[in-house]
Amino acid sequence: MSEILEKISTAIIEGDADSAPGLVQKALDQGLAPKTVLDDGMVVGMNEVGARFKRGDMFVPEVLMSADTMQAGLVVLRPLLAAAGVKMLGTVVLGTVKGDLHDIGKNLVGMMCEGAGFEVVDLGFNVPPEKFISAIKEHQPDVVGMSALLTTTMRSMGHTIKAIEEAGLRDQLKIMVGGAPVDRDFAERIGADGYGSNAVAGVEQAKRFVGTA
Amino acid sequence: MRTNYRVNSGVRFRMLSDDQLEELFAGVLHVLEATGLDVHHEEAREILKKAGAWVDGLRVRLPSYLVKRSLEMAPRSFTLYARDGNPKHNIYIGPGRAHFGPGPTCPNFIDIESLERRPYVKSDVPLVARVVDALTNIDFCESLGTVNDVHHDLGALYEFAGMFPNTSKPIVAWSYDWDDSSGIHAIAVAEAGGQQAFERRPNYVHYCEPLSPLVSTSEAISKLIFAARHGVPLVFTPCPIAGGTAPVTAAGIITQAAAESWMGLVLAQAIRPGLPFIMGGVLSIMDMNAMILSYGAPELSLMMAGLTELAHCAGLPLWQTGGCTDSKTLDEQAAIEGSLSCFFSALSGGDLCHDVGYTESAMTGSVFQLAMMDEAIGYARRITRGIEVNEDTLAVNVIHNVGPNGHYLREPHTRRHYKTEFWYPTLLDRRNYEEWEMMGQQRLSDRVVGKVQDILATHQPSPIKPETEKVIQEVLEAAEDRVK
Numbered sequence A: 001m002s003e004i005l006e007k008i009s010t011a012i013i014e015g016d017a018d019s020a021p022g023l024v025q026k027a028l029d030q031g032l033a034p035k036t037v038l039d040d041g042m043v044v045g046m047n048e049v050g051a052r053f054k055r056g057d058m059f060v061p062e063v064l065m066s067a068d069t070m071q072a073g074l075v076v077l078r079p080l081l082a083a084a085g086v087k088m089l090g091t092v093v094l095g096t097v098k099g100d101l102h103d104i105g106k107n108l109v110g111m112m113c114e115g116a117g118f119e120v121v122d123l124g125f126n127v128p129p130e131k132f133i134s135a136i137k138e139h140q141p142d143v144v145g146m147s148a149l150l151t152t153t154m155r156s157m158g159h160t161i162k163a164i165e166e167a168g169l170r171d172q173l174k175i176m177v178g179g180a181p182v183d184r185d186f187a188e189r190i191g192a193d194g195y196g197s198n199a200v201a202g203v204e205q206a207k208r209f210v211g212t213a
Numbered sequence B: 001m002r003t004n005y006r007v008n009s010g011v012r013f014r015m016l017s018d019d020q021l022e023e024l025f026a027g028v029l030h031v032l033e034a035t036g037l038d039v040h041h042e043e044a045r046e047i048l049k050k051a052g053a054w055v056d057g058l059r060v061r062l063p064s065y066l067v068k069r070s071l072e073m074a075p076r077s078f079t080l081y082a083r084d085g086n087p088k089h090n091i092y093i094g095p096g097r098a099h100f101g102p103g104p105t106c107p108n109f110i111d112i113e114s115l116e117r118r119p120y121v122k123s124d125v126p127l128v129a130r131v132v133d134a135l136t137n138i139d140f141c142e143s144l145g146t147v148n149d150v151h152h153d154l155g156a157l158y159e160f161a162g163m164f165p166n167t168s169k170p171i172v173a174w175s176y177d178w179d180d181s182s183g184i185h186a187i188a189v190a191e192a193g194g195q196q197a198f199e200r201r202p203n204y205v206h207y208c209e210p211l212s213p214l215v216s217t218s219e220a221i222s223k224l225i226f227a228a229r230h231g232v233p234l235v236f237t238p239c240p241i242a243g244g245t246a247p248v249t250a251a252g253i254i255t256q257a258a259a260e261s262w263m264g265l266v267l268a269q270a271i272r273p274g275l276p277f278i279m280g281g282v283l284s285i286m287d288m289n290a291m292i293l294s295y296g297a298p299e300l301s302l303m304m305a306g307l308t309e310l311a312h313c314a315g316l317p318l319w320q321t322g323g324c325t326d327s328k329t330l331d332e333q334a335a336i337e338g339s340l341s342c343f344f345s346a347l348s349g350g351d352l353c354h355d356v357g358y359t360e361s362a363m364t365g366s367v368f369q370l371a372m373m374d375e376a377i378g379y380a381r382r383i384t385r386g387i388e389v390n391e392d393t394l395a396v397n398v399i400h401n402v403g404p405n406g407h408y409l410r411e412p413h414t415r416r417h418y419k420t421e422f423w424y425p426t427l428l429d430r431r432n433y434e435e436w437e438m439m440g441q442q443r444l445s446d447r448v449v450g451k452v453q454d455i456l457a458t459h460q461p462s463p464i465k466p467e468t469e470k471v472i473q474e475v476l477e478a479a480e481d482r483v484k
Helices: A003-014 A020-029 A034-055 A060-083 A104-116 A129-139 A155-166 A184-189 A199-209 B018-035 B042-051 B064-073 B124-134 B155-166 B178-192 B195-200 B218-229 B250-271 B298-313 B332-348 B367-385 B396-402 B412-421 B433-438 B444-458 B466-483
Strands: A091-096 A119-122 A143-147 A174-178 B037-039 B054-056 B059-061 B078-080 B091-093 B108-110 B117-119 B171-174 B204-208 B234-236 B277-279 B319-321 B352-354
Touching (some): A003 A020, A003 A034, A020 A034, A020 A060, A034 A060, A034 A199, A060 A104, A060 B412, A091 A104, A091 A129, A104 A119, A104 A143, A129 A143, A129 A155, A143 A199, A155 A174, A174 A184, B018 B059, B018 B064, B018 B298, B037 B042, B037 B250, B042 B059, B042 B250, B064 B250, B108 B367, B124 B155, B124 B367, B124 B444, B155 B171, B155 B178, B155 B466, B178 B204, B178 B218, B204 B218, B218 B234, B218 B250, B250 B277, B298 B319, B298 B332, B332 B352, B332 B367, B367 B444
Parallel strands (some): A091 A143, A143 A174, B171 B204, B204 B234, B234 B277, B319 B352
Antiparallel strands (some): B037 B059, B054 B059, B078 B091, B108 B117
C-alpha cells in the first residue's frame, strides 16, 4: 500500500474526520484512481475498524467517528466515482417498522452502513409498509433493512415483507431484519433474506448481499 | 459558585455508630490493661517493660496511655513501592482506598494445566506472581501456597525468591524465622539499592501472625522485631475463630483480635517509632457442624467490616480479607462468596484486602479464583467510585440539544465520558446469544481458565537488576548450607 493510502486508512481508523478530505485530495493529486483510493485506502481502514470492534478494541462512539471520517472522504470522492461510472457499494433503505418508535439500533446500522460505503435512505421510525414500497420504487435499493424492538411490533416486519411481495418488488432486492427480540429463526419465518444480531453484523449482512464481503 | 455544598465522591457504608466504636475501643484497652497477653519472647518483654508495660512472668499488660501513644506514633497513610519504580504498581495506603491481593500458605494448589488439586510446589510461585503482575485489580502479591518440595525450613525463602523477580507489585512476605526474614530482606534491599533507599521506598511488607487467644508467639515476635529494626512495614494479624479461639460474638472477636494486634503495635513502635503498622485480624466463624474456619461466611465480611472501622477510628490501616471461598472448585459458590466479600471489603475501605484466591477454607490456593475475583473487584470498584455530579455530568445542555427522539451516540459528551463512566468487563459475557453460541458457549469458569493461561503464555513482568539475581542465588545457597 502506498504511503498516502496508508495515511487515509489510518485517519479512518483514528476517526480523524478533519484530515480525511485533504488526504483524499492528495491521493488524487498523486494520480491515484478514485476507485483505488476508495478500495485500497478507505475501505481497508473501515474493515480494520470492524475487526477491532469485534475484538472489543473499539467502541460504538469511536466506530461512528470512523464512519464520519469515511463520509468526509466520500464528499470529495463521490462525484469522481460517479463520473467514472463506479457504483457505490449499493443503496440501503432502512426503517423501524409500523407501531415501533425505537430507532437507536436502526440509526446505528444506518451510520455504520454509510461508513462502509453504502448510500443510505433512512425512513425513520413507525414506517408503514406503503412508505417502504414508495421508497423502494423511488430509490431502487439493493437492500431493505427493517427493525423492531418490541415483541408486539416485530410482526409488522412480516406484514411489510408481504406487502413488498404483493407490490411485485420482492425479487429485485434483499431484505434484512434486526432488533433485540429478532433472531435467525424469526427472520426465516417471515421470509427475510438475512438477519444481523447487532449493528455491525447488520452491515456485514448488507455487504454480503452486494457481494463485497 | 456553590456554597456549603457537600460531595460524596464514592459509595461507602458504615456499620458501627460512634458510640459503638468508642465502646469497642474501650473494650480493647480494657483487655490489654486488665488481662494482657502472654508474650513468649524475653527480649520483647524487656522492651515492653521499658516502654511502660506491666510484666508478670510471660504475661504482659499494657496501660491504656501506652497503647494510645503507640497509636499516635503509627502512620495512617504511607506508600508501598513497586520494585521497578512503576507508579501504577505503587500502593498508596490512606483513607478511602481499598487494595487487594492473594493470601499466603495454602498447602494445596489448583494445577494450571490439569485444574486438579495437588500439593503446592516451588514452580507454582512464579506463575502466581506473574498472574498477579498482570491482573489490573490485584495490587499486591502473596504466593497462595506453602512450597512443599524444598527443605521444610526453606519454604518461605523460596517463595519470596520466586515471587520477587516475577512481579513488580509490592509483596507481602511471611517467613518462619529470623534467618528467613534476613534472606528476604537482603533480596529486597539489593533491588532497592541499599538499606537507606529501602527505608525511603519499601517494596515489601512483613507479615507476622500471633496466636489466638492472647498469645504473642516467639516466632511472630521475633519476626516483628526483625521488621521493626530494619524499617519493614508490618502486618500483625491474628486469626481468631469465633466460638473456638475467640468469643462467639462479633463484638467480642473484634475486641480480642484488636488486643492481639495492638500488642504487636506497641512493641513495634517501642522499637521504631513511626514504623508503618497494618493492623490485622482474619476474623471468621467456626462452623459448628463442618468444624472449619469458614472463609465464605457472611460473618467474615461483617466482622472484618467492624474491625476495619475500629482500625480507622484508631488511626491505623487494616489488613482486610475477601475474595475467598469454602468451595472446592471454581463454581457458583466460589463466585457468590468471593464476589460478595470483595464488594463488602471495597465498601468498608479496608486498606489491604488479602486472601483473594483462597478456596476450600484456605486449604487450596487457586489462581483461577484470583482471576475471577479480579473481575469482581473491578465491578466493586466501579460501584464504590460512585458518581460525579457537576454541570458537565448533569448534561442538561446535552439533553436539550439532543431533544426528543434523538440519540446520544454521536455527542462529544458521550465520547468524552463513555470510557470512564462505564466499566468494561473482561470476563463477564455480554454478547448476544448467537455470538455466545458461536464462541463455544463458554461458561465464566472456561473464560477464567482461558485468561489465566493466556496471561501465562504472554505476560512478562519487568526484570529485576542483575545484582539482585546474584543476591537471590547467594541467599538460597546460604540457606541450603544452613539446613544441611
